[in-house]
Amino acid sequence: MALSFPWERIGLQRRVLPGFRLALGITLLYLCVIVLLPLAALILKTTDIGFTQFVQIIGSPRTLAAIRVTLTTAAMATAFNAVYGLALAWVLARYTFPGKRILDALIDVPFALPTAVAGLALTALFAKNGWFGAPLAEVGISLIYTPVGIAIAMAFTSLPFVVRTVQPVIQDLSSEVEEAARSLGATDWRIFRSVIFPTIFPAFLAGCSLAFARSLGEFGAVIFIAGNQPMRTEIMALLTFIRLEEYDYPAAATIAVTMLFGAFIMLLITNAIQAWHLRFVGRGD
Amino acid sequence: MAPPRKTARMAAPVGGGPLFRPALLGIVLVATLGVLVAPLAVIFTQALAGGIAVYLRNLGDPATQHAILLTVITAIVVVPINVCFGLAAGWAIGKFRFRGRNLLLTLIDLPYSVSPIVAGIAYLFVYGAQGLFGPWLQEHDIKIMFAVPAIFLVSLFVTAPFVAREIIPLMEVQGTDEEEAALTLGASGFTTFLRVTLPNVRWALIYGAVLCNARVMGEFGAVSVVSGNIRGVTNTLPLQVELLYHDYNVIGAFAAASVLTAIALATIVINVVVERFADHARSPGGGH
Numbered sequence: 001m002a003l004s005f006p007w008e009r010i011g012l013q014r015r016v017l018p019g020f021r022l023a024l025g026i027t028l029l030y031l032c033v034i035v036l037l038p039l040a041a042l043i044l045k046t047t048d049i050g051f052t053q054f055v056q057i058i059g060s061p062r063t064l065a066a067i068r069v070t071l072t073t074a075a076m077a078t079a080f081n082a083v084y085g086l087a088l089a090w091v092l093a094r095y096t097f098p099g100k101r102i103l104d105a106l107i108d109v110p111f112a113l114p115t116a117v118a119g120l121a122l123t124a125l126f127a128k129n130g131w132f133g134a135p136l137a138e139v140g141i142s143l144i145y146t147p148v149g150i151a152i153a154m155a156f157t158s159l160p161f162v163v164r165t166v167q168p169v170i171q172d173l174s175s176e177v178e179e180a181a182r183s184l185g186a187t188d189w190r191i192f193r194s195v196i197f198p199t200i201f202p203a204f205l206a207g208c209s210l211a212f213a214r215s216l217g218e219f220g221a222v223i224f225i226a227g228n229q230p231m232r233t234e235i236m237a238l239l240t241f242i243r244l245e246e247y248d249y250p251a252a253a254t255i256a257v258t259m260l261f262g263a264f265i266m267l268l269i270t271n272a273i274q275a276w277h278l279r280f281v282g283r284g285d
Numbered sequence: 286m287a288p289p290r291k292t293a294r295m296a297a298p299v300g301g302g303p304l305f306r307p308a309l310l311g312i313v314l315v316a317t318l319g320v321l322v323a324p325l326a327v328i329f330t331q332a333l334a335g336g337i338a339v340y341l342r343n344l345g346d347p348a349t350q351h352a353i354l355l356t357v358i359t360a361i362v363v364v365p366i367n368v369c370f371g372l373a374a375g376w377a378i379g380k381f382r383f384r385g386r387n388l389l390l391t392l393i394d395l396p397y398s399v400s401p402i403v404a405g406i407a408y409l410f411v412y413g414a415q416g417l418f419g420p421w422l423q424e425h426d427i428k429i430m431f432a433v434p435a436i437f438l439v440s441l442f443v444t445a446p447f448v449a450r451e452i453i454p455l456m457e458v459q460g461t462d463e464e465e466a467a468l469t470l471g472a473s474g475f476t477t478f479l480r481v482t483l484p485n486v487r488w489a490l491i492y493g494a495v496l497c498n499a500r501v502m503g504e505f506g507a508v509s510v511v512s513g514n515i516r517g518v519t520n521t522l523p524l525q526v527e528l529l530y531h532d533y534n535v536i537g538a539f540a541a542a543s544v545l546t547a548i549a550l551a552t553i554v555i556n557v558v559v560e561r562f563a564d565h566a567r568s569p570g571g572g573h
Contacts, residue, residue, distance in 0.1 A: 017461055018474035024375035030370050031392055034441050038407035039399070041417050045410045084316060091313045094300060103314070105557050106321045111496070112549035113324075116523040116543040120530060121324035124331055124539075131323060156320065161516025178299055188299045196299060217400025220505035220523070224530070237402040237506065244406065244510065249415055256406045263398040271391065 027157040039260065046257045065231040066255075072217035073147050073235070077154035078173040081211050084155075084160025086204060093170035104169045107163050110156055115220030118171035122153055123224040145227025150235060153222045154215035160169070161214060165207035169200045202277035206270055217259060328546045329540035343540035351517050352525035353544065355433070359521060360501045363440045367497050368490065370488065371448025376478070379456025382463070390453070396445050404442050407511025408435060431513030436521065439507040444497045451493035455486050488563035492556055499552040503545055 046054065055061060092104055102120045110118065125145045126133045133144060143149045173196060173231045219237040234242075236259055243252040300306065333340050343349065374393060378386060396404065410416045413430040421526065422429060429435050435482040463485070483490075505523040511518040522545055530540035 011451060016468065017464055018468075019376060019478070020381050023373045024381075024383075026373040027370070027377050027389070027562050030373070031445075034438070034445055035392065035395055038411050038442065039395075041410040042403070042407040043416075044417070068353060084313075084320070087309060087313050088317070090300065091310055092296060094311060095306060097310060101557075103317060105553050106317060107317075108553050108556070109321050109325065109549065109570075112499045112503075112552045114523045114526075114545045114549070116505040116526050116548075117503070118324060120538060120542050121328050124327045125323055131327065132319070142287065149560055156324070166410055175298070182299075182342070188302060190306070191299045213398050215400075217403065219400065219402050224462070224527075238401055240402050240406065241510065244409070253410065256403045259400050259403050263400065263403070267391070267394070267398045 002163060025061045042253060042260065045249070045253045049254060054254050057251050058258060061240065062230055062234070063236075063251075063255060066234050066236045067258075069147060069150070069232070069234060070216060070236045073150040074154055074218075075150070076151035077158060077215045077264050078157045078208050078212040079200050080151070081159055082204070082208050085159060085207065085211070086099055086166060087110055088163045089166035089170055093167050102113070104121045107160050115157055115218065116224070118156055119221040119224035122149075122156060122221065126152065126225065144225055145229070145233060147233060149225040149227070150222050150233060154218050157218055157221045158211035158214040161210040162207035165203045165210065166200055169203040170196075173199060192252040206277060209266060211274060213263060213270065216262055216266070234277060274279055286568065292369075316346050325546060326541050327552075328539055331536065332543040335536050336541075340540050340543075343534075343537040344544070346522065346537065348517050349522075349525055349529075349537070349541050352520045352522045352541070355520065356522040358433075359436055359440055360498050362437050363501045364440060364494055364498050365445060368445055368494050370445065371450075371452045371490070372483075373494060375452030375456040376482070379453045379459075380461050393449050393453075398444055401443060401506030402510060405507040406437055408439050408442070408507075408511055412438070424571055430511060431515070431519065433519060435511035436519065439511050440501045440504055444500045445502050445509050447497035447500060448490065448493035451489040451496075452486055455489045456482070459485055484551050488559050488566060492563070493558050495552055495555050495559070499549060502548055518573070519549060549565050552558040 032249075043124055049057075055096075080148060088107065092100065092107075123130075123144060126130050126136070128134065128137050128142065128144070133142070136143065143152065173206055177195055178191055181195050184195070217237060218235075219241070222235055227236065227239070228238055236255055240252050240255045240259070243249075243255065291474070300309070332343075374389075378389060399407075409430060412420060412422060412435065413419050414423065414430070416430075419537070420432075429438070463481050464477050467481045468474070502521075503523055504521075508521055509524055509527070512521065513522060514520060514524060514528070516528070522541060526538050526541045527546070529535075529541060
């Protein structure tokens with residue numbers, strides 16, 4: 001469509017358009033005041049605490065238990081979404097069926113629905129007299145107030161990530177390679193395993209890492225269904241909140257900074273996967 | 286023009302087998318009924334469990350009414366600011382190339398990955414009594430924390446990427462040709478922006494603003510840290526849902542939640558329509 005001039009391709013653009021300084025200035029100022037200042041203040045607060053106290057807070061059994069619960073439940077939620085999200089993306093990208101548009105729109109429900117409302121709804125569903133809780137109780141299973149309950153809440157809020165990153169890639173798969181593989185006598189499963197899955201793998205991984213990152217920080221949806229029992233069903237976000245309510249600011253800051261650090265790492269991992277993915281896509285052209 | 290090519294391609298697609306396709310489709314649809322439809326249905330069922338009269342009485346409760354009002358005011362303040370930020374970021378990052386551009390993009394994405402609880406605490410350490418500006422604010426008798434301004438601020442943080450992330454890639458793809466043509470014809474920079482750039486990104490702008498609005502109205506974690514949960518003063522609607530639930534007023538909690546659910550469903554419907562319009566606007570140009 002747009003002609004690209006040689007100097008544009010090497011990243012040098014003649015600045016004929018006005019307003020660059022103004023727009024960049026507004027962007028930088030806003031990001032500094034709204035995003036960077038608070039995060040810097042949080043990190044600054046932690047440096048006041050001192051290394052020994054920091055280690056003491058993180059090393060306390062209750063914090064360690066919260067970290068363990070958060071990581072394991074987020075991993076469970078991500079594993080569920082890896083399978084269900086991939087199936088949803090596949091169905092939406094490759095099949096036509098009545099109600100497809102509705103299904104496609106429904107995928108955005110977890111993004112649009114407030115987390116507290118999601119938590120409330122899931123708690124009602126899995127309560128002992130709930131639509132899902134009652135039949136489960138008959139066979140002696142109770143998921144509410146257990147780590148599995150937490151994973152259910154996390155899975156709900158992070159579902160769209162896997163679907164929305166994988167769906168466009170499945171849609172863009174070129175059929176030639178598939179047909180070539182079929183003409184060579186490969187079975188459907190073999191084609192999926194050796195041709196299709198390797199192509200969608202980077203996007204799939206990026207979606208999973210986004211879902212995992214989101215699950216690590218989830219709060220609103222989890223606190224209703226978790227029961228919030230220290231050592232067993234207490235996630236990091238909730239422990240931070242509790243420390244805050246106890247006016248234990250050093251502990252709150254320490255756990256919050258740890259979560260922030262985890263978020264940075266997840267962001268770096270996701271960016272690396274996406275860069276890999278772009279190279280992958282670029283190779284096809 | 287696309288469909289016939291598609292069917293020709295899909296002559297023997299993988300996963301289209303007579304057994305596999307209906308089985309997978311069936312499993313996914315049933316799972317979706319349980320995972321995505323049931324939570325929506327249970328909210329309205331529970332909210333209306335006591336009958337329509339009880340439902341309306343719950344919605345008319347003064348504290349819930351105030352929470353709705355505060356939620357709407359927050360959205361009215363926050364969404365326009367983040368729309369302006371999104372446009373500025375789109376212009377700077379989408380239309381120009383400069384060093385540090387990728388770093389800036391990562392920075393804009395940051396609020397997506399930061400837990401809302403962490404965001405709330407971070408703001409506490411800026412404007413709270415123990416925070417950077419706490420003593421100064423106290424001296425001048427300015428109250429930000431545990432008051433309405435803090436709710437605005439954390440909402441700005443949490444939704445900062447929503448509009449920007451829709452606008453930046455679109456402005457990048459659209460390039461600068463049309464703007465350059467307008468400038469050559471003698472239009473001022475501002476007129477060019479208003480008459481050329483803005484109409485080109487209008488659907489993405491609406492899409493982002495609607496998402497931003499949904500998130501502002503539904504934000505829970507960050508707001509619950511900084512609001513102080515003062516009944517009838519700093520309670521937004523999601524906080525009111527939790528408060529009613531802990532007061533054992535379950536029907537009241539679900540009534541308040543049903544309002545938020547209605548907003549969420551409206552958000553999805555509006556964005557489906559906007560996407561349709563955007564596709565329609567894109568197709569005459571005949572990109573791909």
